[in-house]
Amino acid sequence: xxxxxxxxxxxxxxxxxxxxxxxxxxxxxxxxxxxxxxxxxxxxxxxxxxxxxxxxxxxxxxxxxxxxxxxxxxxxxxxxxxxxxxxxxxxxxxxxxxxxxxxxxxxxxxxxxxxxxxxxxxxxxxxxxxxxxxxxxxxxxxxxxxxxxxxxxxxxxxxxxxxxxxxxxxxxxxxxxxxxxxxxxxxxxxxxxxxxxxxxxxxxxxxxxxxxxxxxxxxxxxxxxxxxxxxxxxxxxxxxxxxxxxxxxxxxxxxxxxxxxxxxxxxxxxxxxxxxxxxxxxxxxxxxxxxxxxxxxxxxxxxxxxxxxxxxxxxxxxxxxxxxxxxxxxxxxxxxxxxxxxxxxxxxxxxxxxxxxx
Amino acid sequence: xxxxxxxxxxxxxxxxxxxxxxxxxxxxxxxxxxxxxxxxxxxxxxxxxxxxxxxxxxxxxxxxxxxxxxxxxxxxxxxxxxxxxxxxxxxxxxxxxxxxxxxxxxxxxxxxxxxxxxxxxxxxxxxxxxxxxxxxxxxxxxxxxxxxxxxxxxxxxxxxxxxxxxxxxxxxxxxxxxxxxxxxxxxxxxxxxxxxxxxxxxxxxxxxxxxxxxxxxxxxxxxxxxxxxxxxxxxxxxxxxxxxxxxxxxxxxxxxxxxxxxxxxxxxxxxxxxxxxxxxxxxxxxxxxxxxxxxxxxxxxxxxxxxxxxxxxxxxxxxxxxxxxxxxxxxxxxxxxxxxxxxxxxxxxxxxxxxxx
Numbered sequence: 001x002x003x004x005x006x007x008x009x010x011x012x013x014x015x016x017x018x019x020x021x022x023x024x025x026x027x028x029x030x031x032x033x034x035x036x037x038x039x040x041x042x043x044x045x046x047x048x049x050x051x052x053x054x055x056x057x058x059x060x061x062x063x064x065x066x067x068x069x070x071x072x073x074x075x076x077x078x079x080x081x082x083x084x085x086x087x088x089x090x091x092x093x094x095x096x097x098x099x100x101x102x103x104x105x106x107x108x109x110x111x112x113x114x115x116x117x118x119x120x121x122x123x124x125x126x127x128x129x130x131x132x133x134x135x136x137x138x139x140x141x142x143x144x145x146x147x148x149x150x151x152x153x154x155x156x157x158x159x160x161x162x163x164x165x166x167x168x169x170x171x172x173x174x175x176x177x178x179x180x181x182x183x184x185x186x187x188x189x190x191x192x193x194x195x196x197x198x199x200x201x202x203x204x205x206x207x208x209x210x211x212x213x214x215x216x217x218x219x220x221x222x223x224x225x226x227x228x229x230x231x232x233x234x235x236x237x238x239x240x241x242x243x244x245x246x247x248x249x250x251x252x253x254x255x256x257x258x259x260x261x262x263x264x265x266x267x268x269x270x271x272x273x274x275x276x277x278x279x280x281x282x283x284x285x286x287x288x289x290x291x292x293x294x295x296x297x298x299x300x301x302x303x304x305x306x307x308x309x310x311x312x313x314x315x316x317x318x319x320x321x322x323x324x325x326x327x328x329x330x331x332x333x334x335x336x337x338x339x340x341x342x343x344x345x346x347x348x349x350x351x352x353x354x355x356x357x358x
Numbered sequence: 359x360x361x362x363x364x365x366x367x368x369x370x371x372x373x374x375x376x377x378x379x380x381x382x383x384x385x386x387x388x389x390x391x392x393x394x395x396x397x398x399x400x401x402x403x404x405x406x407x408x409x410x411x412x413x414x415x416x417x418x419x420x421x422x423x424x425x426x427x428x429x430x431x432x433x434x435x436x437x438x439x440x441x442x443x444x445x446x447x448x449x450x451x452x453x454x455x456x457x458x459x460x461x462x463x464x465x466x467x468x469x470x471x472x473x474x475x476x477x478x479x480x481x482x483x484x485x486x487x488x489x490x491x492x493x494x495x496x497x498x499x500x501x502x503x504x505x506x507x508x509x510x511x512x513x514x515x516x517x518x519x520x521x522x523x524x525x526x527x528x529x530x531x532x533x534x535x536x537x538x539x540x541x542x543x544x545x546x547x548x549x550x551x552x553x554x555x556x557x558x559x560x561x562x563x564x565x566x567x568x569x570x571x572x573x574x575x576x577x578x579x580x581x582x583x584x585x586x587x588x589x590x591x592x593x594x595x596x597x598x599x600x601x602x603x604x605x606x607x608x609x610x611x612x613x614x615x616x617x618x619x620x621x622x623x624x625x626x627x628x629x630x631x632x633x634x635x636x637x638x639x640x641x642x643x644x645x646x647x648x649x650x651x652x653x654x655x656x657x658x659x660x661x662x663x664x665x666x667x668x669x670x671x672x673x674x675x676x677x678x679x680x681x682x683x684x685x686x687x688x689x690x691x692x693x694x695x696x697x698x699x700x701x702x703x704x705x706x707x708x709x710x711x712x713x714x715x
Contacts, residue, residue: 112467113532113533114469114470114533114536115469162708163707165708171468172708175469175648175704175707176707176708178471178644179696179699179703179704179707180700182695182699182700183697183700185696186565186693186694186695186696186697189561189564189565189693190689192561193561193565193690197554197555197557197558200557200558201554201557204547204550204551208544208551283540283543284537287540288540291533332551333551336544336547336548336551337544338540339543339547340540340541340545340548343538343541343544346537347534347538347541350518350530350534350537351518351521351522352521352522
């Protein structure tokens with residue numbers, strides 16, 4: 001609040017009034033920015049979804065797409081949208097939400113900007129499970145997803161077993177997770193070097209992350225998992241906000257930091273596991289969604305909703321690029337694009353002067 | 359967020375000027391640890407010369423080294439296979455261990471590993487390109503590509519991190535490095551998913567191994583490693599200052615930007631050489647500094663030296679174990695390192711109630 005000298009408040013009451021107004025204005029400004037960013041992200045996400053539904057070998061208009069989604073059964077359009085394109089887009093949306101939130105949870109609760117499912121072993125555990133199923137068992141489809149889920153969950157449980165000692169500190173969890181991640185990577189490396197090249201390639205494809213395997217049963221399973229997990233995240237979000245003030249502060253406000261942390265990590269592990277099982281460890285989404293969302297808001301808050309939206313934009317947008325902008329015969333999986341586009345974008349965010357420490 | 363990082367780094371920030379008594383205990387522990395590790399290193403190196411697909415007695419190893427008989431199988435195995443392999447393990451392990459300690463110090467992040475600056479991903483991308491586009495197919499051929507890829511990655515990451523407001527900060531370095539890694543890995547994946555022949559060769563390089571590294575490859579990287587190690591040993595004081603946070607370090611008269619550049623240069627030399635020599639085995643650089651911290655505490659002057667000794671101990675031990683578990687075949691050292699190192703890391707982490715960066 002800078003005022004010209006003549007207008008400086010003189011009495012204590014006036015000063016208090018000015019300060020209060022300043023505070024309110026600041027809060028209003030932040031709230032407006034928050035709303036703006038959220039609506040903007042939502043609009044981009046919806047636009048990307050619609051574009052994905054419209055584009056393809058059989059191009060459709062916006063009207064046809066909307067009608068088909070709304071339930072019209074006009075012959076070719078309805079089939080193309082609901083059977084071919086919608087499952088893939090829906091899977092992209094769900095995976096984006098799950099990875100976006102999981103990354104935001106890990107990074108804030110573990111107090112380390114490098115923490116994400118790919119760093120703490122969840123992705124590697126899921127990869128080890130899936131790659132073993134592909135290379136040893138010759139499995140495909142749902143069996144691979146299930147093995148990935150088992151692998152990721154096993155790593156999560158193992159980490160609780162070794163890192164929980166009358167409470168959970170982020171430091172113990174992250175480091176134990178990295179150790180486990182390297183062991184799982186070794187297992188994957190071993191399997192990859194002891195298999196046929198052709199099979200190794202399909203395992204690698206899974207590990208890059210892809211939406212091509214989308215069908216309604218997969219989408220339904222993932223949606224069911226998110227319907228359970230996301231409301232729980234919303235329920236602990238407030239406690240997590242308090243936790244960001246530090247353990248002592250949180251305790252003095254009547255929270256139990258260790259318990260909150262344990263719960264939040266469990267939710268993050270759960271989200272990362274189900275998303276990875278459905279689409280593979282789509283590179284970089286969980287890592288980058290939260291930093292991008294936080295820099296957009298610029299107010300140092302948790303930004304869970306915004307991180308989820310950034311996740312959706314990243315996955316759906318990357319899949320759009322992978323499917324339609326790159327040569328079709330390359331059949332590039334979505335994970336390649338999220339890494340190849342998300343990486344430079346984050347670098348640009350860091351390097352451009354406007355970036356602020358989140 | 360840098361304050362979050364600092365908190366994660368926690369106890370690495372020792373008291374600014376430790377009382378004399380503490381300092382003596384620290385260095386006497388350091389001296390003892392160095393001596394013990396040297397003995398351990400000698401033992402592991404001896405084991406690496408003796409054990410493998412065929413076991414060779416210590417006496418035969420000695421004879422093979424110092425009075426070789428032409429035509430003696432044992433002697434030629436020792437001289438032509440085991441000695442290069444052991445030397446590669448010593449040099450690669452020392453480079454990775456020291457680089458890990460440097461990186462954890464300069465980023466103030468206990469989960470930093472030598473892959474953090476994008477070095478491994480850059481080297482991998484270069485090797486993939488070399489195999490796919492140029493048809494390179496020998497370890498000696500990979501060497502310069504790996505090294506060049508590592509150097510380019512480091513320059514790009516450091517350059518990008520130094521743009522923008524407030525210059526290079528630990529957090530920017532870490533995030534830009536991770537972002538670069540994601541980009542380079544994605545580009546590698548594109549090649550590997552479309553080119554089966556390249557995947558067939560790359561997957562063996564990618565796990566990391568000490569086998570079949572010709573001695574001239576070692577000789578080629580030795581100068582880089584030597585300079586890197588000298589820089590690393592010289593940067594202990596800088597890292598101790600940086601551990602207190604940039605502001606305090608500046609207040610103590612440390613030129614923060616220059617100190618950071620010195621450390622990163624050492625890291626590039628060490629990691630670039632190591633990844634060219636043995637492949638991207640980043641885990642050594644992650645686990646070894648944590649173990650060293652248990653031995654000598656947070657003083658980087660000792661941490662770097664101990665990490666440079668612990669690195670080869672772990673790498674050679676992994677290599678020997680890899681040779682013994684599936685005889686007459688073998689497991690690559692890069693695979694075994696994680697299996698040996700992870701329990702150690704977890705034990706160290708569980709042991710510390712407080713945060714040890």
